[in-house]
Amino acid sequence: MATTAAFSSLPIQSEIPTSLSPSPSPFLGSNRRLRFPHPKRSSSVARRADSRVVAVSSDVVKQKASAASAKSASSDLLITKEEGLMLLEDMYLGRAFEDMCAQMYYRGKMFGFVHLYNGQEAVSTGFIKLLKKEDSVVSTYRDHVHSLSKGVPARQVMAELFGKTTGCVRGQGGSMHMFSKEFGVLGGFAFIGEGIPIATGAAFTSKYRREVLKEADCDLVTVAFFGDGTANNGQFFECLNMAALWKLPIIFVVENNLWAIGMSHLRATSDPAIWKKGPAFGMPGVHVDGMDVLKVREVAKEAVARARRGDGPTLVECETYRFRGHSLADPDELRDPAEKAHYAARDPITALKKYMMEHKLAGEADFKIIEKKIDEVVEDSVEFADASPHPARSQLLENVFADPKGFGIGPDGKYRCEDPKFTEGTAHV
Numbered sequence: 001m002a003t004t005a006a007f008s009s010l011p012i013q014s015e016i017p018t019s020l021s022p023s024p025s026p027f028l029g030s031n032r033r034l035r036f037p038h039p040k041r042s043s044s045v046a047r048r049a050d051s052r053v054v055a056v057s058s059d060v061v062k063q064k065a066s067a068a069s070a071k072s073a074s075s076d077l078l079i080t081k082e083e084g085l086m087l088l089e090d091m092y093l094g095r096a097f098e099d100m101c102a103q104m105y106y107r108g109k110m111f112g113f114v115h116l117y118n119g120q121e122a123v124s125t126g127f128i129k130l131l132k133k134e135d136s137v138v139s140t141y142r143d144h145v146h147s148l149s150k151g152v153p154a155r156q157v158m159a160e161l162f163g164k165t166t167g168c169v170r171g172q173g174g175s176m177h178m179f180s181k182e183f184g185v186l187g188g189f190a191f192i193g194e195g196i197p198i199a200t201g202a203a204f205t206s207k208y209r210r211e212v213l214k215e216a217d218c219d220l221v222t223v224a225f226f227g228d229g230t231a232n233n234g235q236f237f238e239c240l241n242m243a244a245l246w247k248l249p250i251i252f253v254v255e256n257n258l259w260a261i262g263m264s265h266l267r268a269t270s271d272p273a274i275w276k277k278g279p280a281f282g283m284p285g286v287h288v289d290g291m292d293v294l295k296v297r298e299v300a301k302e303a304v305a306r307a308r309r310g311d312g313p314t315l316v317e318c319e320t321y322r323f324r325g326h327s328l329a330d331p332d333e334l335r336d337p338a339e340k341a342h343y344a345a346r347d348p349i350t351a352l353k354k355y356m357m358e359h360k361l362a363g364e365a366d367f368k369i370i371e372k373k374i375d376e377v378v379e380d381s382v383e384f385a386d387a388s389p390h391p392a393r394s395q396l397l398e399n400v401f402a403d404p405k406g407f408g409i410g411p412d413g414k415y416r417c418e419d420p421k422f423t424e425g426t427a428h429v
């Protein structure tokens with residue numbers, strides 16, 4: 001069996017069972033049931049696929065941990081105290097920031113759609129806290145927390161949400177379009193799937209610099225985050241193909257929160273196990289508990305190392321859940337309360353605290369210090385955003401690639417939008 005070097009240290013399971021019976025239900029903790037059985041595949045097809053590809057399940061983390069504990073009690077720990085507190089701080093920052101966004105949105109400080117990340121923090125933290133500043137992250141419209149994890153200051157993210165010039169996109173992007181060249185955030189994208197080719201291009205750049213421009217030390221990695229609904233989009237498959245074909249240093253991270261707005265993943269996808277699509281393209285596919293930052297981090301370490309070494313891409317499906325509606329405009333009345341309760345009980349922040357306390361790494365006093373510090377950072381970001389100036393109207397036509405003459409610039413050579421009557425009878429700018 002052609003195992004990949006990267007995951008060969010982990011216990012391997014075949015990604016395609018020899019007899020393809022319908023997936024066990026309930027799937028992924030959902031209390032909904034699969035409605036359609038999978039078509040049977042011939043065993044020769046399964047054997048052929050088996051011989052080429054490899055996948056790893058999230059059980060690897062448990063098995064790694066127990067293997068470590070067999071060696072010595074202390075090596076049972078997956079993290080040091082410092083690492084644990086750093087992970088906790090990042091997840092708490094994401095949670096506190098998003099809760100503040102909800103308040104500010106309902107107070108009319110933000111415009112347009114705002115999609116929060118509550119519940120999914122272990123995915124952002126688990127991956128991004130392993131990256132270098134120069135590595136790239138590509139997000140979706142649920143992009144505030146990815147940006148924060150990557151190091152974009154809370155002030156810049158909040159100011160962007162308030163539409164102020166001090167925002168990371170000078171107030172022109174808003175909630176769904178975070179971007180920071182400095183911190184390697186290559187965008188939030190309102191159109192689902194649009195970020196995946198951008199991420200693939202970024203990964204190609206890294207490989208091109210190393211292999212064609214002979215920058216031998218260029219080992220930059222790109223992580224593309226996107227949702228379960230997006231994984232049904234054609235761009236995803238095209239990029240899996242190119243990434244595998246060219247062995248690009250990219251990790252495709254599916255944040256499977258079981259829902260695409262009000263569409264259940266189980267109703268929308270022929271085979272709900274998204275991770276299986278990795279092996280279909282010749283790359284490892286991994287399923288991991290996305291509510292457990294330590295498990296996510298273990299899988300991410302392998303995938304990031306594999307990409308850095310030049311061994312190619314990995315697809316990781318993180319089973320997660322959003323604790324709020326699809327956006328702040330969604331009353332969240334569709335999802336079953338039992339399903340919500342199931343995942344609420346697996347809150348990733350509570351889980352990490354529990355792990356740290358059980359292993360005597362930290363206690364309530366340590367957590368309080370972090371929470372106080374982060375609450376202040378978030379408060380400060382609001383004050384900063386509120387006090388910052390709105391962009392001038394002329395900024396509207398900056399960075400517009402088409403020649404704005406005739407449309408944007410009047411016969412007097414001035415921007416038409418400078419004219420006080422510019423928006424008369426239309427939407428307000």
Ligand SMILES: Cc1ncc(C[n+]2csc(CCOP(=O)(O)OP(=O)(O)O)c2C)c(N)n1
Pocket residue numbers: 142190191192226227228229230231257259260261326
């Ligand atoms: C190309 C495109 N088609 C449709 C939409 C409308 N839309 C917005 S969010 C969404 C669901 C995406 O769900 P998922 O990928 O699971 O991400 P999640 O919101 O769960 O994070 C859809 C279909 C869109 N934004 N872009």
Ligand SMILES: [Mg+2]
Pocket residue numbers: 227228229255256257258259260261
């Ligand atoms: Mg989803």
